[in-house]
Amino acid sequence: MYAFKRELKLNNKETSKMRGMAGFRRFVYNFGLEMLKASWSFEGIKASDSFRLNEIKKVFTNHVMTLPEYAWTRKYPSLIYQSAFQDLADAIARWRKGLAKFPVLASKKKGDKFTLYKANAVYPKKGEPALPFTNRVVIEPGRHINLPGYGIVKSKEKVDYYYSSQRFTVSRTADRWFVSSNIDAEHVPPIIHKVEKVGIDLGVATFATLSDNSTIVAPTTLKQAKTKLSKLQWRNRHKQLGSKKKGIRASNNAKKFSRELGRKHSKIANVRKDFLHKTTTKISKKYYQIRLEDLNVKGMMANHKLAEAVSNNGFYEFRRQLEYKQSHYGTKVEIVDRWFPSSKTCSECGHKQDMKLSERVFNCGGCQVSIPRDLNAAINLKNADNHLAAFKEKKSIKRSRGKDL
Numbered sequence: 001m002y003a004f005k006r007e008l009k010l011n012n013k014e015t016s017k018m019r020g021m022a023g024f025r026r027f028v029y030n031f032g033l034e035m036l037k038a039s040w041s042f043e044g045i046k047a048s049d050s051f052r053l054n055e056i057k058k059v060f061t062n063h064v065m066t067l068p069e070y071a072w073t074r075k076y077p078s079l080i081y082q083s084a085f086q087d088l089a090d091a092i093a094r095w096r097k098g099l100a101k102f103p104v105l106a107s108k109k110k111g112d113k114f115t116l117y118k119a120n121a122v123y124p125k126k127g128e129p130a131l132p133f134t135n136r137v138v139i140e141p142g143r144h145i146n147l148p149g150y151g152i153v154k155s156k157e158k159v160d161y162y163y164s165s166q167r168f169t170v171s172r173t174a175d176r177w178f179v180s181s182n183i184d185a186e187h188v189p190p191i192i193h194k195v196e197k198v199g200i201d202l203g204v205a206t207f208a209t210l211s212d213n214s215t216i217v218a219p220t221t222l223k224q225a226k227t228k229l230s231k232l233q234w235r236n237r238h239k240q241l242g243s244k245k246k247g248i249r250a251s252n253n254a255k256k257f258s259r260e261l262g263r264k265h266s267k268i269a270n271v272r273k274d275f276l277h278k279t280t281t282k283i284s285k286k287y288y289q290i291r292l293e294d295l296n297v298k299g300m301m302a303n304h305k306l307a308e309a310v311s312n313n314g315f316y317e318f319r320r321q322l323e324y325k326q327s328h329y330g331t332k333v334e335i336v337d338r339w340f341p342s343s344k345t346c347s348e349c350g351h352k353q354d355m356k357l358s359e360r361v362f363n364c365g366g367c368q369v370s371i372p373r374d375l376n377a378a379i380n381l382k383n384a385d386n387h388l389a390a391f392k393e394k395k396s397i398k399r400s401r402g403k404d405l
């Protein structure tokens with residue numbers, strides 16, 4: 001278990017709201033516990049604890065909360081009482097298993113406390129792996145913590161990385177308020193990355209060149225499958241798959257070819273998906289700040305080979321997956337402005353010169369350095385502090401939310 005704990009910075013209004021919420025939680029917890037005990041005293045009712053608690057919760061929602069004398073319960077987030085019932089169910093389950101004593105009534109003497117559970121799970125898109133964070137609340141770096149069911153609270157101490165959890169406990173010790181969270185070890189994002197910053201240049205020959213001079217090559221199976229596919233397409237270029245309009249019926253051979261083509265396409269898609277997932281996970285585990293070039297679609301479409309690479313090699317998918325994995329791995333993906341001349345600038349001295357696509361080595365006319373083209377571009381991306389497209393947007397959002405971030 002990994003513990004996350006931060007002291008909160010609350011004003012008077014927030015403090016009294018927190019106190020009220022803790023009181024509401026006590027009220028619900030004790031109500032549930034008393035009702036559960038009472039239900040056991042009626043003989044002849046055979047029902048599990050969870051069934052009983054569910055029924056009690058219904059009574060609370062549909063009856064107690066509607067009474068005028070309990071109108072005050074309606075001003076608190078519903079997650080408070082949902083979570084109070086969950087706490088109670090957990091306590092009873094632990095007692096049944098012999099792991100804890102029978103739960104006692106909550107009292108003010110023991111201090112203020114309430115738990116907030118993430119209520120609704122968010123599921124990943126079809127085909128995407130169910131990353132643990134998808135049904136979790138993600139805390140972003142900074143001083144603002146977004147508590148489920150409550151909203152933003154301010155932390156006294158800065159949070160440096162992304163954290164994710166399903167359950168947050170707010171508690172008071174003397175006059176100090178804290179938020180804490182326990183996270184299963186397997187769900188903790190690797191908060192310390194081996195490498196602080198990396199620039200990644202995507203290309204045709206080499207899928208990705210990283211600024212630390214490592215490279216990622218697309219699997220040969222992918223290349224082989226693609227070659228097979230184009231051969232197949234070429235050999236069958238005259239086959240017609242029938243047309244109702246023209247009144248042509250598809251031949252058996254054409255149908256066979258079409259099925260074969262479909263199989264080949266899905267095989268390629270699977271190999272690519274697997275490759276991209278493994279690659280983006282590996283990168284997200286190792287590097288913290290990941291800089292990529294904004295893909296210049298127009299410019300690339302003008303070049304047939306590049307256009308094919310963009311659509312076939314999954315550059316967009318690569319970027320999307322890196323962005324999607326940010327919250328889980330605590331990374332920061334930054335997109336470099338598409339006008340930044342990463343290939344035409346010397347990463348050593350900043351000298352700019354024209355570079356044909358066929359030139360694979362950057363021979364600097366300024367400082368005479370000789371460096372592989374892709375590596376030069378990757379290093380430039382890594383150092384492009386003043387050319388971040390997405391970063392600028394983010395900054396302005398943060399500024400409008402508060403100067404402390």
Ligand SMILES: [Zn+2]
Nearest residue numbers: 346349364367
């Ligand atoms: Zn130079």
